[in-house]
Amino acid sequence: MTTLSTLTRLAAAILLPCHLANAVEAAEAERYPIWWSPALELESLDKIDERRRKRFWPERHEGVPVYKDGDTSTEPAEIENCWTLEQLPREGYVTPNENDNRFIKGLSRMCTALDMLESAAAAKVSYVSDFVMTAEALDYLPAMVNIAPGCDWLCRQYQANERRIPLSRFEAEFDVKPKVLSELKLEGWTDWRFYGVEILARADFNGDGLEDLLVEARAHTLQGTWGAMALYL
Numbered sequence: 001m002t003t004l005s006t007l008t009r010l011a012a013a014i015l016l017p018c019h020l021a022n023a024v025e026a027a028e029a030e031r032y033p034i035w036w037s038p039a040l041e042l043e044s045l046d047k048i049d050e051r052r053r054k055r056f057w058p059e060r061h062e063g064v065p066v067y068k069d070g071d072t073s074t075e076p077a078e079i080e081n082c083w084t085l086e087q088l089p090r091e092g093y094v095t096p097n098e099n100d101n102r103f104i105k106g107l108s109r110m111c112t113a114l115d116m117l118e119s120a121a122a123a124k125v126s127y128v129s130d131f132v133m134t135a136e137a138l139d140y141l142p143a144m145v146n147i148a149p150g151c152d153w154l155c156r157q158y159q160a161n162e163r164r165i166p167l168s169r170f171e172a173e174f175d176v177k178p179k180v181l182s183e184l185k186l187e188g189w190t191d192w193r194f195y196g197v198e199i200l201a202r203a204d205f206n207g208d209g210l211e212d213l214l215v216e217a218r219a220h221t222l223q224g225t226w227g228a229m230a231l232y233l
Helices: 004-031 045-052 082-090 098-118 135-139 151-162 167-172
Strands: 064-068 077-079 177-180 185-189 193-203 212-221 227-232
Touching (some): 045 082, 064 098, 082 098, 098 193, 135 177
Antiparallel strands (some): 064 077, 193 212, 212 227
């Protein structure tokens, strides 16, 4: 005859592994939680949509003017936040000003980062949890994060990336002077161009369980109008 104490022990034997498994899963989820930079001005993950609707320039009354392509009868609109930046181009609005166009593309990197965070998950495993921007970081960052104009430069960076040449060796060829600004940001420059690299977020962005770094790269010339921004995972 099965006693009450025997049933209790059996229940414990069955349930304890389940509780332990759940505890391990919870610990793994919390071990490498989703993190984002203060530069994104995001209070919490459940306020991403609210952040999308926040104005890029709260102190200004107007945004970037855009016009319905080929339609002079429609009133112009303004891109003033991530929501309008994503929605208005879908409705056929464009800007005829090339400088404004580049400006809008620069703003889109923040909106893309928010989109990626919305679908991100906490990582189970990380090999980059202690990675910060130091002088040694240049030995691990790929050459591709230094974006620059023209295939003469960009094609060389693709080749360097394929050969696993780090940013430190690639920049040494062009006499780039790097400077660490914080644990999240570094900059470099030559006599004619500037570049910057910044960590924006850490999370599992592609669903493989590993922690990824979301890095923003930007560059511009010091003697002209060219400039660009890009995100790398």
